[in-house]
Amino acid sequence: MAEVATSASSSANSSARSDQLLVVVDAVARRADGESVRIAKDVLSAGASSTKVCLPDGPEEFARALRRRGSRRPVVVGDDRALLRAVALLHRHRELAACGLSVVPVGPVLGLTRSLGLPSGAVAAARAVLDGAERRLDLLVDDSDGVVLGAVGIGPVAGDQDEGAFTDPDDDAGPGGSRPASAPARPWLRTCQSLVRTLASSRPVRAAAPGAAGPSRLRVEVDGVTLVDLDQPVEGVLVVPGTGGVAEVEVRPPAWGAQASPLTARGRTVTVSGAHFRYRADAVVSGPVRTRTWVVREGAWGLTLPAG
Incomplete structure (x- = not known):
């Protein structure tokens, strides 16, 4: 060096x-x-x-x-x-x-x-x-001790062939083969929108077994309360660290953008489980795993940003 x-x-x-x-x-x-x-x-x-x-x-x-x-x-x-x-x-x-x-x-x-x-x-x-x-910023820490700064995406927002996706060789593999890794009223929304635009052209990664078609079958729990269960197919899940130590969670039904509205929730702990699925944490595609839990750490890291 x-x-x-x-x-x-x-x-x-x-x-x-x-x-x-x-x-x-x-x-x-x-x-x-x-x-x-x-x-x-x-x-x-x-x-x-x-x-x-x-x-x-x-x-x-x-x-x-x-x-x-x-x-x-x-x-x-x-x-x-x-x-x-x-x-x-x-x-x-x-x-x-x-x-x-x-x-x-x-x-x-x-x-x-x-x-x-x-x-x-x-x-x-x-x-x-x-x-x-x-500025002190929130982040997500998962149960394999991996960190997420921007967002976790499962489904269409977790494309594994987007040019920005990578697997970091410096990160240790976690359970299931995964790899750790003034604001407007809803400051997390800008991050969501930015990531969705970046990943819009990505090939979807389904939570179902290889070769299976159709929406994913996932259980999403926020602070121990089930937001969606395995009997309800979902098109995608997005988890973003918000402000004040809580995460913003959005679950998209299969008819996203047509008739159905997304399910949303806020909480400190988010658990996703189901058939083996892959997920994208920031720019890193990880998995497959059967379950993953993310916990918000409030003000856990500091980043120097432009004054004002």
Whole structure:
């Protein structure tokens, strides 16, 4: 892993939040858009009191760089995959509550970072790291200790051939072969809409056994109360961490968009069970599993977002 020597700036325009940064540049970002990476490093080095840049060649070196961050504030330069890897690592080591993250989105898969409110340009995103403010955000933790930042989708919203889907080799396989991983009145809705648009062209993943056709047969429970049972076919399920420590749950009947309305609920614990099914957590397709439970952790992680 290459490391760039610490640099310092005495510019009078240095941010009021100037501090020591550990800039971890994901290898995928370097290959996908080296110019944006260079711009981000230049802006961060000029605006912070000191920066240390690490250029890991793979997930293991990426993890090692974060673990050795010391008192420096970590800044991840990469796409959704790099952000998810960083959050999962910090969660696994029970350091997520005490370590806020900053992200400069660069790379091929950026739907999650956009839905979280991060700027898309390298200059704007780097300046947000320097001048922005940390916000505490809810996340979902499943019963295999995997984390979800944006949404869980089962059915048409869990397409396994969408170009943004991937399986992270840095995540440990969980039970059943799965892999861990001011706002408007309903801030979760923007995330739902963004993910649905991104995945609209994906091939559906059914909860039924391979070769079976028709809607899925799933039991969905919210805080122990059954929202839909196995005798009621469903077209899809969406679970999104909302605000105030609760998740927003939407179950779509087979006639979605025609005659039937979706079933909705809010709660802290969501359990889905039934025939073996796959699901998409953020950009990661996981499964098949027979049951999975997600619990909301309120304010579990911090992300630097643009001020105001």
